[in-house]
Amino acid sequence: MRNCLSVTVVALCAVLTTADAARAELSVFACEPEWKSLVEEIGGDLVAVYSATTGMQDPHHVEARPSLIAKARTADMIVCTGGELEIGWLPVVQRRSGNPRIKGNSESVFYAAEFVERLEIPESVDRSHGDVHASGNPHVHLDPRRVGRIAAALAERLQAVDPSNAEAFAGNWRDFDARWRAAIADWETRAAFVQGARVITHHRAWSYLFDWLDWESVGELEPLPGVPPTTRHLADLVDATTREKPSLILLATYQDSRGANWLSDRTGIPVVSLPSTIGGAEDAQDLFTLFELIVDRLVTALPANAQ
Ligand SMILES: [Zn+2]
Numbered sequence: 001m002r003n004c005l006s007v008t009v010v011a012l013c014a015v016l017t018t019a020d021a022a023r024a025e026l027s028v029f030a031c032e033p034e035w036k037s038l039v040e041e042i043g044g045d046l047v048a049v050y051s052a053t054t055g056m057q058d059p060h061h062v063e064a065r066p067s068l069i070a071k072a073r074t075a076d077m078i079v080c081t082g083g084e085l086e087i088g089w090l091p092v093v094q095r096r097s098g099n100p101r102i103k104g105n106s107e108s109v110f111y112a113a114e115f116v117e118r119l120e121i122p123e124s125v126d127r128s129h130g131d132v133h134a135s136g137n138p139h140v141h142l143d144p145r146r147v148g149r150i151a152a153a154l155a156e157r158l159q160a161v162d163p164s165n166a167e168a169f170a171g172n173w174r175d176f177d178a179r180w181r182a183a184i185a186d187w188e189t190r191a192a193f194v195q196g197a198r199v200i201t202h203h204r205a206w207s208y209l210f211d212w213l214d215w216e217s218v219g220e221l222e223p224l225p226g227v228p229p230t231t232r233h234l235a236d237l238v239d240a241t242t243r244e245k246p247s248l249i250l251l252a253t254y255q256d257s258r259g260a261n262w263l264s265d266r267t268g269i270p271v272v273s274l275p276s277t278i279g280g281a282e283d284a285q286d287l288f289t290l291f292e293l294i295v296d297r298l299v300t301a302l303p304a305n306a307q
Contacts, residue, residue, distance in 0.1 A: 026162050029072050029102065031080035031090060032059050033278035034141040035112060037286045039079055041176045042155050046165045050075075052093070055279025056254045059085055060226065064092040072097035077161055079154065082111025083118060083138030108161050113138045115153040116146040119207050133225075141277065143208035144184045144291055151176060183288055187295045194302050198244060200237065200269070202229075202251035202260060205276055209294070218244040221251070221259045229259030241267045247302055252276035272301040 028049045030036035036051040043049070050071050053059050059081070062068075072078070072093045080086055094103050101108045118136030125134040140146050155173035159166035195214045199206075202221045210217055219240050223233035241263070249260045249271045260271045274294050275281035284290040 026158070026165075027074060027076045029075035029078045031078070031086050032141070034147075034287060034290070035079040035081070037278050038147070038151055038154060039158075041287070042151065042158055042169055042172045044168065044172050046162070046168055047158075055275055055277045055281070055284065058254055060088060062086070062089040064089045064096065068093050069096045072102060073099050075099060075102055077108040077110065077158075078102040079110045079112070081113050081138050081140065083113030083135050083140070084133045085113070085138035107157070110154060110157050112150045112154075113140050115150050116140050116143075119211060120204065137204060137207050139205045139276075140208055142206060142294075143212040144180065144187065144287075145212060146208060147287065148177065148180050148184070151180065179288075183291065187291055190299055191295050194299060197248070197302060198246045199248045199250050200241070200246045200263070201249075202255050205252060206250060206274075213298075218246050221249070221263070228256070234259055234263055237263055238266050241269060248272050248298075250274060253280045270301055272297055274298075 025045065026043065026047045028036075028039050028043070028047050030039060030049050030051045032053050033051045033055050036049045039047055039049045052068055052071070053062055075097075078094075080090060100106070103109065113135075118138070118140065120133075121136035122134065140150070151173060155169055158169045162169070191213050197213075197215045198218045199210075199215060200219045200221065201217050204217070204220060204225060207217065209215070219237055221229040221234070221237070223230055246269060249264055249269050251257060251260050251271065251273055253273050253275050257271065257273065263269065264271045274297055275284040275290060278284050278286060278290050280290075281293055284293050
């Protein structure tokens, strides 16, 4: 209502104020579907969220195409994983967008991985060891306990970025937090009997899920992070499986399953394909249904001798 001093412009001001209210929702650029979903849980209809990637894409490798840059240009806020997950494309999008709100240490820049303890922080970064993430494993969204902590931080940040809707954000967060805690308790009960399971994974994308479930990864199909499986490495894994006796070979639905199937054919170990995020399977439509589906598929797939 700035400049609404004269009665002659009151009518015009009323129109403008209505227009302001109509576009009052915060425009958020999320890098991955899990953060889009979390922003929607806390922001409700006060936010309009766009996700730069889908659940069938590898979030490490995304093209900084013009449509992404256009979305970033008009965003009020970005919510991404951080921790170098998007290092190959997000800095380009941020720079080319010319949007100061989504760059640097601005309040409207939120990197989820910064709010939780990270696993697998390397003592030194040697790129000859593959696509190593220097600040630890960034795939933090697959531990629902960490998602809960990120939700609290995100609620605080949304309140800071848009104080006019602070009360609504706080209320939505309290509601989410209660439902999320109840869901975690349920998933933990269902997965409790498979504690200590040993698995082989395609990429180290599941470490936080294993940290939560108390599972152990005994090898990766990738010889080095980000490097596709090779015949030589897969042959070595056949030997490793006789020693380590893993129960499952795990890969994300977007990943090439040839290496996993090759190993499975030779060892008899079943392959389980899981959505690594929302949209990675038809039924994984939000954070709740994502974990529901992951827990369900794991518990169902685990052979009796591992339970
Ligand atoms: Zn990774």
